[in-house]
Amino acid sequence: MAEALTAPALDEANAAFVMSGTMVSLASRNPANVPSVTRALGCRLSADRRRVTVLVAASQAGALLEDVAATGAIAAVFSQPSTHRTIQIKGSDARIEPATPGDSQGIEARAAALVADMTPLYTESFVRTVFAHDPADLVAVSFTPATAFEQTPGPQAGRRL
Amino acid sequence: MTLSVDAIRDCLEGAVPSLVATCAPDGTPNVSYVSQVHYVDPGHVALTYQFFNKTRANVLANPRTTLFLVHPETLARYRVAATYLRTETAGPLFESMKAKLAGIASHTGMTGVFRLLGADIYRVLEIAAVPGAQLPAPAPRRSLLAAVRASAERLGACGDLASLFDATLDCLERHFDVRHAMLLMYDGALERLYAVASRGYASSGVGAEIPLGRGVIGVAARERAPIRIADATTEYGYGRAARAGAAALGAQLEDEIPFPGLPGSRSQLAVPVVACGRLAGAIYVESLEYQRFGYDDEDALVALAAQLGASIPLLQAAEAGEDAPAAAPERAPVEGAAVAVRHYAANDSVFVGDDYLIKGVAGSILWKLVRDYVERGRVEFSNRELRLDPSIRLPDVSDNLEARLVLLARRLEERCPVLRIEKTGRGRFRLCVRRPLRLVSG
Numbered sequence: 097m098a099e100a101l102t103a104p105a106l107d108e109a110n111a112a113f114v115m116s117g118t119m120v121s122l123a124s125r126n127p128a129n130v131p132s133v134t135r136a137l138g139c140r141l142s143a144d145r146r147r148v149t150v151l152v153a154a155s156q157a158g159a160l161l162e163d164v165a166a167t168g169a170i171a172a173v174f175s176q177p178s179t180h181r182t183i184q185i186k187g188s189d190a191r192i193e194p195a196t197p198g199d200s201q202g203i204e205a206r207a208a209a210l211v212a213d214m215t216p217l218y219t220e221s222f223v224r225t226v227f228a229h230d231p232a233d234l235v236a237v238s239f240t241p242a243t244a245f246e247q248t249p250g251p252q253a254g255r256r257l
Numbered sequence: 258m259t260l261s262v263d264a265i266r267d268c269l270e271g272a273v274p275s276l277v278a279t280c281a282p283d284g285t286p287n288v289s290y291v292s293q294v295h296y297v298d299p300g301h302v303a304l305t306y307q308f309f310n311k312t313r314a315n316v317l318a319n320p321r322t323t324l325f326l327v328h329p330e331t332l333a334r335y336r337v338a339a340t341y342l343r344t345e346t347a348g349p350l351f352e353s354m355k356a357k358l359a360g361i362a363s364h365t366g367m368t369g370v371f372r373l374l375g376a377d378i379y380r381v382l383e384i385a386a387v388p389g390a391q392l393p394a395p396a397p398r399r400s401l402l403a404a405v406r407a408s409a410e411r412l413g414a415c416g417d418l419a420s421l422f423d424a425t426l427d428c429l430e431r432h433f434d435v436r437h438a439m440l441l442m443y444d445g446a447l448e449r450l451y452a453v454a455s456r457g458y459a460s461s462g463v464g465a466e467i468p469l470g471r472g473v474i475g476v477a478a479r480e481r482a483p484i485r486i487a488d489a490t491t492e493y494g495y496g497r498a499a500r501a502g503a504a505a506l507g508a509q510l511e512d513e514i515p516f517p518g519l520p521g522s523r524s525q526l527a528v529p530v531v532a533c534g535r536l537a538g539a540i541y542v543e544s545l546e547y548q549r550f551g552y553d554d555e556d557a558l559v560a561l562a563a564q565l566g567a568s569i570p571l572l573q574a575a576e577a578g579e580d581a582p583a584a585a586p587e588r589a590p591v592e593g594a595a596v597a598v599r600h601y602a603a604n605d606s607v608f609v610g611d612d613y614l615i616k617g618v619a620g621s622i623l624w625k626l627v628r629d630y631v632e633r634g635r636v637e638f639s640n641r642e643l644r645l646d647p648s649i650r651l652p653d654v655s656d657n658l659e660a661r662l663v664l665l666a667r668r669l670e671e672r673c674p675v676l677r678i679e680k681t682g683r684g685r686f687r688l689c690v691r692r693p694l695r696l697v698s699g
Contacts, residue, residue, distance in 0.1 A: 121325070123278035123288035131286050131323045133278035133336070134387075155388050158336050171278075171286040186285060221392060225332050228390035245311075247289065254310050 106145045106241055110183060110257060114139055114148070117209025118174040122150055122237060124163035124190065132159040136172070137227055137234070138203035148172060148185060149238040151199050153229050161235065164190045170239045173247065178213045182247040183257065187239035195234035203227055203234075260384040261299040265326060265335050266552040269294045269302070271357070271487065272329035277304065279315035279322050287311045294324060295354050296552060297378060302337070305358055306344060306375035313377070316341040322379065325387075331394050334387035339379040349482030351376045356476060356484045401557040404432035412564050417680070418572045419663045422454040425540065425565055430456055433557065435542045437519045441467065442538040442660040443478060447617065450478055450539055453664050455517055462517030463667045464615060477527035478539045483555050485526045487548040514613075514668075524549035528558045532566040538660075540565070569660075576640050576659045580682030583637060595693040596675050600624045602698070605650075609673050618658075619665040621649045626688045627676070631696055640684045662686065 106114065120136040138151040150172055154161060164170060170190035175182040207227035211220050244257040268275070274290040281287065289312050295303040302324075306313060316322060320341035327334055345351050355373040408428035415421040422440050429435040437457035441450040448469040452462050470479040477484040522543040530538040540562050542550065550558075599608040606616035607623050615623060625648055629635040643649055644658055651658060666678040666686075677689040 121276050121288055121290075123276075123286040123323075125278075125280040125284060125286045129280045129282070129284055129319055130321045130338075131278035131280040131288075133276050133288055133323045133325045135276065135325060135327075135334070153389065156334065158385070158387065167284065169280075169284055169286050171288045173276075173288045173290065175274075175290055182290065184288065186287075188285075222332065225390050225392055249290075249292075253308060 106141070106148070106185070106244065107257075108145075110244060111141055111145045113176070113181070113183065114174050114185075115141060116176070117206060117213045118176050119210070120150055120206075121173050122152060122160060123171045123173075124160050124169050125167060126159065126163045127166055130159075132163045134158060134160045135226075136237075137229055138199060138206050139172075139174075140199070140202060140236075146240055147238060148187070148241055149193065149236045151195060151203060151234050151236055153233045154235045155233050157235070161192055161237075164237055165192055168239075170237065172239075175247075176213060177210070177217075180249055182249070182253075184245045184247045185241045186243045186245075187241055190237055190239035193236040193238050195231070195236050199234055199236070200229070200231045203229065259382075260335070260386070262296060262302060262381055262384070263299050265328075265337075265384060266296050267330070268326035268328050268333075268335060269296050270329055270548060270551060272548065273327040275327070276325035277312055277322055278324070279312050280319055281311075281315050282318045287315055293354065293358060294326065295350070295357070295376070297350060300381055301342075301378055302339065302381060303345075303350060303354060303376045303378050305354055305373055306377050307358075307372060308374075316377070328391075331391045332389070333391055334389050336385045336387050338382040338384075340382060342378045342380055344375040344377050346375045349480040350378075352476050352480045353482050353484055356473065356486055359486070399432075399434060401433070401553050404428075405557050405560045407432045408561050409564050412561075412568055415568065415572065417576065418569065418659045419666070419680075421565070421568055421572055422663060425561070426454055426456045428561065429540075429542060433542075433554070435544070437522070437543045439517065439541040440538065441474060441478075441541065442657060442664075443469075443536045444617070444657070445536070450474060451617075451664060452514075452517070453538075453660060453667070458517035458519065460515065460517055461667070461671060462514060463671065464514040464619075464664055465516040466514070467516070473525050473527045474539050474541050478529050478536055481529045481531060481536060483526065483528045483559055485550055485555050487524055487550075519543050519545065521545055523547050526550040526555060526558060528555070528562045530562045530566045530569070532569045537566055537569050537657075573657075573659050576684045577644075579639055579641055579684035582639075583681035583685060583687065588636070589689065589691065591690055591693055593692045595695040597695045597697050598624075598627050599697040599699045608699075609675060612672060614672055615665060615668045617661075618649065618651060619661045619668070622661060623665055623669075623676075625649055626678075627694055627696060630688055630690060631694055636688045636690070637681070638686055638688065640686075 123133045125131045134157045136150045136152045140149040168190050171186045173184045211223045246255040271293045275294045278288045324337040354376050411424050429438045439455040441452050450467045452465045455461050467475050473484050524544040528540045604616050605620035607614050607620045675692045679687045681687050
């Protein structure tokens with residue numbers, strides 16, 4: 097944790113990857129260590145790359161928002177479908193924040209990048225539907241990256257970045 | 258009320274990766290994409306164990322997991338609460354997952370990266386639908402239940418084994434829209450499957466053999482479990498299996514019947530046929546289409562195979578009875594130069610002229626028939642006398658004599674204009690000879 101406070105866990109390359117056409121998902125857990133999970137819609141990074149803010153549809157998040165509020169534990173996974181390149185970022189100080197007016201636009205940009213990445217294996221309408229949302233339903237989960245892991249499928253998955 | 262795993266099986270095809278969330282004992286969550294959540298039964302799923310990763314370390318310490326699944330066509334989303342039970346490292350489920358994983362690995366360019374170490378079994382605690390925008394579900398290709406019904410009626414009406422084999426392939430084509438299919442019977446003594454009928458291939462491949470345990474068909478037969486692959490791989494390729502089988506036999510002669518196959522086959526499904534608790538054979542279907550066969554197709558073909566398996570022993574028993582000998586036929590003229598029929602005792606292979614025809618039990622049957630014809634002028638035979646003849650090395654149990662006669666008749670029809678076998682009644686048949694025969698023991 098101390099390390100995370102002094103240096104951003106995300107270097108420039110990983111920050112760029114996180115903000116490119118990647119699928120985003122989140123996991124947390126409740127006080128009894130029962131995990132919760134949801135697919136997320138988008139992501140923001142603070143200018144100093146010390147704060148990751150993931151956007152989710154509250155109506156789809158299940159127990160995750162409650163778990164984040166109760167425990168602050170978070171794991172976020174970012175994956176590029178065409179290459180399977182995947183990284184996971186973890187933190188322990190996650191909190192729920194309101195979405196901001198620009199978030200829907202950010203989600204649109206991500207969706208457009210993923211349409212380019214995922215067609216023709218998936219149709220454009222399929223990818224667009226993944227990201228369809230009601231802006232009023234958006235909520236942000238914000239945390240300090242403490243650790244990051246390579247998670248591209250293969251024996252090297254789990255290597256700390 | 259929780260949904261059953263049956264209700265969300267389409268989400269388990271691997272077309273859209275699933276999410277698996279776990280939690281370490283210290284409270285650190287982990288989330289991972291997995292290509293395969295495998296259907297086990299209405300209350301259980303299985304995950305592939307390929308590497309000792311964080312997910313696996315976590316579930317061994319804290320079995321509670323939460324999965325997030327997405328329907329590959331409608332995008333319907335589901336959250337599944339589950340708990341890890343155990344790991345299987347052999348058996349039907351393991352083999353089925355291994356084959357499917359190989360297919361996914363090939364499709365995603367990850368061949369060699371994915372290797373199945375175990376099937377991790379989870380009990381499903383709850384399945385909840387997650388709200389969200391969806392796409393309309395595509396119209397079903399056909400009603401598989403209606404296809405099973407029509408096929409069951411057709412198979413139930415068959416009076417002998419040859420028409421049962423043909424009816425099975427007819428039904429696959431007409432009712433299931435399967436264009437490439439093969440039916441194989443099992444030789445328990447040699448532990449091999451041999452093709453007795455096929456549809457949709459350049460050559461029929463009748464008589465081609467697959468060793469038990471090799472390729473999609475051999476593994477399905479050995480495990481008595483369906484093996485279904487969305488994108489075929491070389492690891493499970495039947496061509497390779499057939500060649501390896503040939504090498505294992507140490508065959509000195511050109512006595513292999515090439516295995517038929519679909520170049521560029523992408524979807525494959527092999528279903529075992531079990532009769533009275535014993536492996537009787539296998540149905541094999543394939544397609545150029547990616548993910549042509551789903552869970553429902555697998556269910557439907559298993560039902561069809563069950564009907565086939567129930568019919569085989571009944572029709573075999575019917576042939577054990579015997580009609581009165583047929584009236585002496587008007588014989589077609591036997592003319593022209595003599596044709597050499599050569600028999601090699603080592604594997605009972607029979608060559609007509611220079612061409613390989615058949616081997617094994619079917620080979621020894623043919624050799625007996627032509628000997629009786631040349632030495633005694635006989636052309637009328639009964640299944641019963643073959644079963645009692647010590648020169649035909651039929652395995653004691655479940656001899657499959659009738660299936661071998663079907664195989665022999667079809668090989669002759671395809672390959673040998675000089676000889677033919679004609680069924681003349683229940684348990685009786687006739688050898689038709691067009692040219693003088695010269696017998697040679699090789």
